[in-house]
Amino acid sequence: MSPAELIAMPPEQPDQPLWLILSGAYVGQELAIELGQLPPSMIPVGHSRLYEMQLDAIGPGQRVYLALPAQYQPPIEDLRRLRDRGVQIVQMPEGLTLGEAVVYAFNYIGVSDHPVRILHGDTFVRDIPEAIDTIAVASSSDDYQWADVEVKDGLVTKLHTASAGANGGDRLVATGYFACSSCSLLLRSIVLSHGDFIAGLQEYNRQRPLQASSVEQWLDFGHIQTFFQSRRSASTARAFNDVRIGQHVVRKSSASNAQKIRAETRWLADAPPALLPFCSRVIDSGEGPDGPFYETEYEYMLTLSELYLFGSIGRTGWTRVVNACADFLQTCASLESGAMDNTTLRLLTNNMFGRLERFARETGFDIEAPTALDGSPLPSLLAIAEQVQARIDLETPRPQRAMHGDFCFSNIFYNARARRVRVIDPRGFAEEGVFSHYGDSRYDMAKLAHSAIGQYDLIIGGRYHCERQSPTGFKLEFENTPGRLWLKDAFGEITVQGQRLACDEIQAIMTGLFLSMLPLHSDRPDRQQAFIANALRLFKERS
Structure with a gap:
């Protein structure tokens, strides 16, 4: 299905409750520096986008519309996800006020006097009130230009937007969720208020009193400070730690x-x-x-994985990221322990064969049978591992240099202001049980390559399509964009100790990493298949 077909998906079951997620403009300049030009509902939160959290909170069985800028082209994977959850996109013209956007969207949808629920695109409310004719409110001590709410006996008496800097102490604010029993009255109220959304709600409230429903779990992603605070609150832990x-x-x-x-x-x-x-x-x-x-x-920064999967920064921004990664690798390579060794990569290749055998035992996959990718015949996984090993120099002792050991996108934060990376989760040993800061620089280069060139993060993020066409034959497609294709080449030019990230040896080590990780993802057979197909792709590209 084409992007145009996905966007034009007709609404179903018109008797369902009607929701509008308002995300028809782009984030502000401060957030755009960190994320690029994105509509608020498309900003990254961990391994997903904000709209996925919003839809989880809304729940199934709802009729949901998502307003996006008309000129914004959502990635195909997001279009699929929105389609699968029954969400229809409303393409919004530029330059509308918030009130004008509400009027335009509901006129586009064709709503008459239907009850409607509105959620701002930069807002997440976990405990969404069920009542109609209600506004979700929360206490805040932040001094942003939110709508202040005055309440008496549980009913809204006044709504107004104070200027930023004019507020002091705790205040009761509208969180960005509104439910109205009459869409037509809401639209008339906004028009009477000259397109001012808050003034329109105040007019609606004069005719149909609005309840103020306090919510405990409200996250605002619309400002640079609240974005990082909210992102911290929404963070999740890895399964094995x-x-x-x-x-x-x-x-x-x-x-x-x-x-x-x-x-x-x-x-x-x-x-x-x-x-x-x-x-x-x-x-x-x-x-x-x-x-x-x-x-x-706690690091108030984005990981490169989040930027790669969900960000929209341009070439200038990514060039700075590439340079920052190169700076770290070159700094590591400048620090030698004085020892000469080749233990790190010998352990890698030994693990590769041992884990392939373990994968075969646990799954019944025939690692000695010929494989195929997209209809092209290829050697068995075992034969590919042997050819990969032959492309790696395991005999020449190498100077042991500072090594992170897991220098991949998910372990790298990027500070856009300092233009420097910050690393977490280092390996800490070159061989099992022996602590060291040092190892083989080629290993760090291969770990970075498996994110930047090997598409590891797209697999972990589920932004691919893998089809098993036979017991050992696969078809693999990634959610590629022109920016990502350019980025592969940019990272590939990183050079450490005279060796490029895209050279044959580093690519062979990277392919070995995908073969080695197969049994480590036994809880996700779909990922295992994608890792196999990806290893076949990487091998095929270098054959």
């Missing part, structure tokens, strides 16, 4: 991965001085009831 996010720190602990936690702690806390500007700062560490732990300062 116990991660607790507080107001100021992130606490990471694990009883089952005690060695990993201790190694990460030492790597970050005792990093060479030249690396400290790039490292997340350890606040506390020790042994707790749930195993070893360490606490780092």
Whole structure:
């Protein structure tokens, strides 16, 4: 189905409750510096976009419209997701006030006197009030230009928008959710108020009193400060670690991965001085009831994974990111331990074969059978692993240089103001049980390549389509954009110690990483299939 067909999807079941998510303009300039030009509902929150959280809160069985700027082209994967959840897009012209946007959207939809529910595109309310003719309100001490609400006996007596800077102390504000029993009365009230949405609500309230419903779980993503605060509140932990996010720190602990936690702690806390500007700062560490732990300062930044999957920054912004990643890798490469070794990559290739065999035992996949990708015949997974190993120099001892060990997009924050990366979750050892800051620079380069070139984050983010055409044959398509295609080449030009990120050896190591991770995702057979297909793609491109 084409993007035009997805956008033009006709509404179904007109008797359902009608929702409008208002996201017909772009985020403000401060947020655009961090994210690029995005409508508010499309901003990243962890491994998804805000609209997905909003739809989860709205719940199934609702008739939902999403207003987006007419000139904005949603990625095809988002169009599919919106279609699958029954959401119809309303394309909005530029330059409308909020009130004018409401009038335009409901006239476009063709609503008469139907009850309607409106949610601002930059707002998330988990406990959405069920009552009609109500406004969701919350207390706030922030000094933004939100609509202040005055209440008596549970009913709204006054709505007004105060200028930013004119407020002091706690205030009761409209959170961005409004439910009205009469759409036609709402539209008439806005028109009578010359397109002013808040004044229109005040006029509506004069004729049909509005309740003020207090909500506890309100997140505002519309301002730079509230965006990062709300993002912190919405953060989730990885499955194999116990991660607790507080107001100021992130606490990471694990009883089952005690060695990993201790190694990460030492790597970050005792990093060479030249690396400290790039490292997340350890606040506390020790042994707790749930195993070893360490606490780092919470980073009010975006990961490269979020920017890559959901951001819209242009070439200038991404060029700065690429340069920042190169700066970190080159700084690491400048720090030598004095030892010569090749343990890191020998362990990688040994793991590759061992994990392939484990994957075969656990799933019954025949790793010795010929494979195919998009109809093209290819060797077996075992034969590909052998050819990958042959492309890697495992004999020449290499100087051991500072190594992060998991330098991929999800472990890299980017500070747009400092134009510097900040890393988390280092490996902390070159071989099992032996702590070290040092290892093989090629491994860090391959980990970065598996995000920037290998499309790892698109698989984790579910932004791909993989079809199993036979027991060992696959078809794979990614949600590619011209920007991502350019970005592959830009990252590929990063050069460390005379070796490019896109060179044959680094690409071989990267392919080996995808083969090695197969049994580690046993809870997601769909991802395992995508990793196989992707390894076939990477091998095919270099054959």
